[in-house]
Amino acid sequence: MSDTEQTPRTTALLVVDVQHGNTAEAWDRDGVVTRIGDLIARATAAGTPVIWIQHESGPFVPGSDPWQIVEAVRPGADQTVIGKQHLDAFADTTLRAELDALGVGALVICGAATDACIRTTTMRALVEGYDTTLVADGHTTDEGPWELPLPNGEMVPVGAREMIAYTNFFIEDTTYPGVTTAVLPAAEISFS
Numbered sequence: 001m002s003d004t005e006q007t008p009r010t011t012a013l014l015v016v017d018v019q020h021g022n023t024a025e026a027w028d029r030d031g032v033v034t035r036i037g038d039l040i041a042r043a044t045a046a047g048t049p050v051i052w053i054q055h056e057s058g059p060f061v062p063g064s065d066p067w068q069i070v071e072a073v074r075p076g077a078d079q080t081v082i083g084k085q086h087l088d089a090f091a092d093t094t095l096r097a098e099l100d101a102l103g104v105g106a107l108v109i110c111g112a113a114t115d116a117c118i119r120t121t122t123m124r125a126l127v128e129g130y131d132t133t134l135v136a137d138g139h140t141t142d143e144g145p146w147e148l149p150l151p152n153g154e155m156v157p158v159g160a161r162e163m164i165a166y167t168n169f170f171i172e173d174t175t176y177p178g179v180t181t182a183v184l185p186a187a188e189i190s191f192s
Contacts, residue, residue: 009104009105009106009131010102010103010104010105010106011048011104011105011106011107011108011191012048012049012050012051012099012102012104012106012107012108013039013040013043013048013049013050013051013107013108013110013191014051014053014089014107014108014109014110014111014121014125015036015040015050015051015052015053015073015075015110015111016053016089016109016110016111016112016117016118016121016139017053017054017055017111017112017113017117018033018036018069018070018073018111018112019054019055019060019066019067019068019069019070019112020065020066020067020068020069020070021055021059021060021064021065021066021067022055022060022066022112022113022141022142023070023112023140025142025143026112026113026140026141026142026143026160027140027141027142027143027159027160027161027164028137028140029140031137032110032112032137032138032139032140033070033072033073034072035110035135035137035138035186036073036110036111036135036138036186037072037073038186039108039110039135039138039186039189040073042189042191043108043191044076045191046191046192048191049079049080049102049104050075050076050079050080051079051080051082051095051098051099052069052075052079052080052081052082053081053082053084053089053093053095053111053117053121054067054069054081054082054083054084055067055083055084055085055117056083056084056085057084057085057086062083080098082094082095082098087116087117087120087121088117088120088121088124089117089120089121089124090121090124090125090128091124096128099130104130105129105130105131106130106131106132106133106180107125107130107131107132107133108133108135108189108191109121109122109125109132109133109134109135109139110134110135110138110139110186111138111139112139112140112141113139113140113141113142114139114140114141114160114163114164114167115141115163115167116141118134118139118141118167119167119170119171122134122167122171123171123174126174126176126179126181127176129176129178129179130179131179131180131181132171132179132180132181132182133181133182133183133184133189134167134168134171134172134182134183134184135184135185135186135189136168136183136184136185136186137185137186138186139164139167140160140164141160141163141164142160143159143160144157144158144159144160144163145157145158145159146158146159168183171183
């Protein structure tokens with residue numbers, strides 16, 4: 001093998017916070033959940049580990065309705081579910097240890113919410129040294145629009161579509177040494 005060739009790295013599908021509390025009002029909710037369900041089925045069929053992240057703070061009180069994972073994509077009995085308290089799924093959780101135990105070096109990331117846990121966890125995956133693929137049409141956030149301030153005090157309306165498009169652009173344009181970054185639609189993700 002030449003120095004420019006890389007050994008393929010074991011991949012895991014990371015399903016982040018697909019919970020009632022952050023998908024009920026989400027943009028293209030049904031489409032995103034359907035695509036995530038298909039990704040889970042394809043990963044499982046290929047023997048790819050599926051790891052679930054479940055937010056457990058703020059309105060996401062364990063056992064409450066907002067905390068529950070959406071019925072259409074609930075974890076299988078043999079799949080790992082990791083609770084988290086922060087936006088970053090690596091922060092103060094067992095995620096890194098779970099990935100290391102499985103020999104994972106590449107992550108495919110999908111879920112909610114785009115502007116918070118998806119963006120933060122995807123960036124952290126790159127910093128931690130994982131080859132990272134964000135599923136372009138496999139993440140979502142509340143419809144909005146939000147009014148966000150510019151430094152001069154002007155308010156700018158931003159909706160879910162803009163958040164999703166910007167996050168895809170930002171991640172695709174981000175590089176770290178020694179890892180690959182991709183943003184692909186669910187239909188182009190392969191677990192073979």
